Amino acid sequence: MAVAVDPRRFEELTQPLLDVLYRVALRFTRSREDAEDLVQETMLKAFRAFDRFEEGTSLRAWMLRILTNSYYNKYRRRVHERRAADLPADDPYHDGLVSDSSLEYLREPEAAMQRPILSEEIGRAIDRLPEGFRSVFALTEIEGFTYREAAEALAVPIGTVMSRLHRARKLLQQDLLAGESWEQSGAGEGWKGEDGAAAEGGPEGEVVPLRTAR
Amino acid sequence: METASCGWVRRFVGPWKDGELDPADAARIENHIAGCASCAAQARFEKWFSGEVRRRVDRPQAPARLADRISLELRREYRRQRVRRTALAFGGFAAAAGLAAVVAFGLRDSPTARPPDGVRAAVPSETGAGRVWPSTQPAPPGFRFSVAGEDDLAAGRVAADIVDRHDRFVHHALPLETASYDPGTVGDWFRDKLPFQVVAPRFQEPDARLLGGRLSHVQAQDAAYLAYDVGGRRMSVIVLPAGSVRVGGTPVTAGGRTVFLSSRQGVTAAVVESDGLLYALVSDISPDTLLHLASQIRATR
Numbered sequence: 001m002a003v004a005v006d007p008r009r010f011e012e013l014t015q016p017l018l019d020v021l022y023r024v025a026l027r028f029t030r031s032r033e034d035a036e037d038l039v040q041e042t043m044l045k046a047f048r049a050f051d052r053f054e055e056g057t058s059l060r061a062w063m064l065r066i067l068t069n070s071y072y073n074k075y076r077r078r079v080h081e082r083r084a085a086d087l088p089a090d091d092p093y094h095d096g097l098v099s100d101s102s103l104e105y106l107r108e109p110e111a112a113m114q115r116p117i118l119s120e121e122i123g124r125a126i127d128r129l130p131e132g133f134r135s136v137f138a139l140t141e142i143e144g145f146t147y148r149e150a151a152e153a154l155a156v157p158i159g160t161v162m163s164r165l166h167r168a169r170k171l172l173q174q175d176l177l178a179g180e181s182w183e184q185s186g187a188g189e190g191w192k193g194e195d196g197a198a199a200e201g202g203p204e205g206e207v208v209p210l211r212t213a214r
Numbered sequence: 215m216e217t218a219s220c221g222w223v224r225r226f227v228g229p230w231k232d233g234e235l236d237p238a239d240a241a242r243i244e245n246h247i248a249g250c251a252s253c254a255a256q257a258r259f260e261k262w263f264s265g266e267v268r269r270r271v272d273r274p275q276a277p278a279r280l281a282d283r284i285s286l287e288l289r290r291e292y293r294r295q296r297v298r299r300t301a302l303a304f305g306g307f308a309a310a311a312g313l314a315a316v317v318a319f320g321l322r323d324s325p326t327a328r329p330p331d332g333v334r335a336a337v338p339s340e341t342g343a344g345r346v347w348p349s350t351q352p353a354p355p356g357f358r359f360s361v362a363g364e365d366d367l368a369a370g371r372v373a374a375d376i377v378d379r380h381d382r383f384v385h386h387a388l389p390l391e392t393a394s395y396d397p398g399t400v401g402d403w404f405r406d407k408l409p410f411q412v413v414a415p416r417f418q419e420p421d422a423r424l425l426g427g428r429l430s431h432v433q434a435q436d437a438a439y440l441a442y443d444v445g446g447r448r449m450s451v452i453v454l455p456a457g458s459v460r461v462g463g464t465p466v467t468a469g470g471r472t473v474f475l476s477s478r479q480g481v482t483a484a485v486v487e488s489d490g491l492l493y494a495l496v497s498d499i500s501p502d503t504l505l506h507l508a509s510q511i512r513a514t515r
């Protein structure tokens with residue numbers, strides 16, 4: 001049986017992470033109630049398993065890993081959330097989701113930078129991202145996780161984090177700057193793969209030149 | 215150095231911007247950008263876009279009630295774990311005893327915990343007020359006493375907890391979850407939320423008025439928190455099951471009741487037991503008034 005950690009001590013350590021957990025849960029579930037339940041479940045599981053946390057490693061990555069697992073176990077069983085959830089992690093330029101032709105604005109990035117982006121638009125566009133991209137984007141871009149931490153938190157290879165982040169950015173730019181979400185454009189049609197082998201953490205098929213890659 | 219293609223640069227400009235590339239590859243990108251206006255514009259665009267998102271994205275904070283809910287759940291889980299562990303170690307018989315978590319109530323480290331005038335100390339203390347209740351003295355029924363030693367730390371933590379609950383309420387950091395002047399209504403609110411029945415005390419003084427309550431805890435023990443207004447000052451009453459709490463402080467007799475009195479950080483605590491419940495009254499009102507209020511507590515349901 002796990003050695004009980006004093007709840008007060010546990011709270012001291014995890015209190016600073018509560019907002020991050022909540023925000024990420026909110027990105028996952030897109031519902032405040034579900035997000036609160038998910039965070040509570042995460043905290044309880046982390047409390048029970050706290051003796052298995054290795055000191056010196058990233059506590060927030062460990063907690064996020066628990067949150068991610070809880071989320072996948074519980075919420076993703078809902079059928080209607082499946083479609084967007086599993087996109088294979090391929091080359092972003094050859095997956096049909098983002099193509100150079102759909103990124104007109106990229107030819108004139110200086111002009112695109114003149115366009116203001118509204119806060120509400122950003123939130124909505126992030127929520128429209130396919131799930132695997134949304135979580136990577138939320139952890140790295142919004143919460144400031146390193147690629148390695150995000151990889152630990154989401155239990156995917158670091159190359160997958162990089163590839164998904166890249167695609168998430170392209171999809172968001174397309175959505176926010178070209179005014180075309182990937183869903184509207186139909187670019188995501190034809191994706192399946194709830195059970196596709198490549199869906200979660202498939203190998204990238206290329207050596208990634210990341211500083212943090214092993 | 216190997217020359218990077220525009221395609222390669224476009225692909226890794228993101229990780230480069232994020233500081234995730236190793237130095238050699240970062241240098242390749244930087245060299246390329248220095249001589250390629252198109253990729254340089256792309257790099258500026260990627261930085262701008264990330265900056266916009268980070269600046270403008272909504273970052274909601276976890277609601278306060280979530281932290282409270284989690285806090286309560288953690289303490290429940292902690293108790294369950296301790297009970298289970300006790301059961302494993304000593305068998306079922308000891309497990310039942312282990313259910314009564316030893317929580318020492320020890321607001322005894324303050325020299326100001328003197329029985330107020332007109333109140334006879336239950337047992338005279340030779341070394342002055344604030345001394346720990348000597349463990350060799352016979353204890354009134356229902357109380358167990360903290361003694362100098364290992365319990366001191368726990369007692370200090372409990373005392374700090376109780377004063378903390380009061381402070382937080384006074385400073386509006388802990389909103390009430392049920393607001394009513396009516397003790398019956400407030401007591402009912404706790405009914406399905408705590409494993410013991412909460413009785414919100416009624417006081418004779420018309421200016422001692424209930425405001426409401428919320429769920430709370432003292433160490434690993436679930437508790438009811440009740441807020442009162444006493445002539446414009448705040449008074450907290452924390453209600454715990456008596457069997458789960460060990461009491462310290464200076465015992466004084468008032469209105470035929472034994473009340474354990476102590477002070478800490480400018481507030482006084484008066485602890486009294488009634489019908490299986492322990493009531494800790496905490497306030498900065500005068501110790502006499504507090505003692506007088508404590509002496510009125512009866513489990514009138």
Ligand SMILES: [Zn+2]
Nearest residue numbers: 220250252253
């Ligand atoms: Zn170039």
